Amino acid sequence: MPRHPLVFFGREPPAGAGIPSTLRQQACAVAFEPNPRYKVRLENITQQLLDQGKRVLVYTDTAVTVDGGDVVFYTPDADNAVGSVDATTAKAGWLKVNVSSIAVAPFVCWLQAHFAHVALKIDVENLEIPIVKALLASGTLCSRSRMDLFIEYGFHAQVQQLLKRAQTKCQAMDEESAANGTHQVASLRRWAR
Numbered sequence: 001m002p003r004h005p006l007v008f009f010g011r012e013p014p015a016g017a018g019i020p021s022t023l024r025q026q027a028c029a030v031a032f033e034p035n036p037r038y039k040v041r042l043e044n045i046t047q048q049l050l051d052q053g054k055r056v057l058v059y060t061d062t063a064v065t066v067d068g069g070d071v072v073f074y075t076p077d078a079d080n081a082v083g084s085v086d087a088t089t090a091k092a093g094w095l096k097v098n099v100s101s102i103a104v105a106p107f108v109c110w111l112q113a114h115f116a117h118v119a120l121k122i123d124v125e126n127l128e129i130p131i132v133k134a135l136l137a138s139g140t141l142c143s144r145s146r147m148d149l150f151i152e153y154g155f156h157a158q159v160q161q162l163l164k165r166a167q168t169k170c171q172a173m174d175e176e177s178a179a180n181g182t183h184q185v186a187s188l189r190r191w192a193r
Helices: 021-026 036-051 104-114 128-138 156-165
Strands: 004-009 027-033 055-060 062-065 069-075 095-103 117-122 146-153 168-178 181-190
Touching (some): 036 055, 036 069, 062 069, 104 117, 104 128
Parallel strands (some): 004 027, 004 117, 027 055, 062 095, 117 146
Antiparallel strands (some): 069 095, 146 181, 168 181
């Protein structure tokens, strides 16, 4: 197993997100994606990477949540790029897809126990705040292990307050256009203690 796992909760980090090429070469990439639209594409990409000798695990039909277990993924239709496991943001008439999910904090705690450096990319539509809170409550964002976090969010003030409590600082920020506006993509690194 490589020393540095890269974990993608949602789509991969944007270009220039700050992951060194040497880290990419040593890394095992683990990805979770609940949106059925991406299943075939991700399976094809995974196979291509495996054929090249890369270390990749991609879990399709799998969301990242606070508690884990079976959840409902909401999307306007099976071909839509957007979706959410947050029922409060789903609109009437959206397609409901049953998917499994992993509990984010125990998974990240396990990674930190086994690896010196963990890089996470979180693109979890509308669950950013609960997931960051769960990572804070579990101590994973405050641990001594190296943690690089890339997070996409549309709730700037709330996320900034939470990350300040976790003693993280923003390394870079990019705009990511989305269907209903613009989201921030922040590259964050825990302050060294």
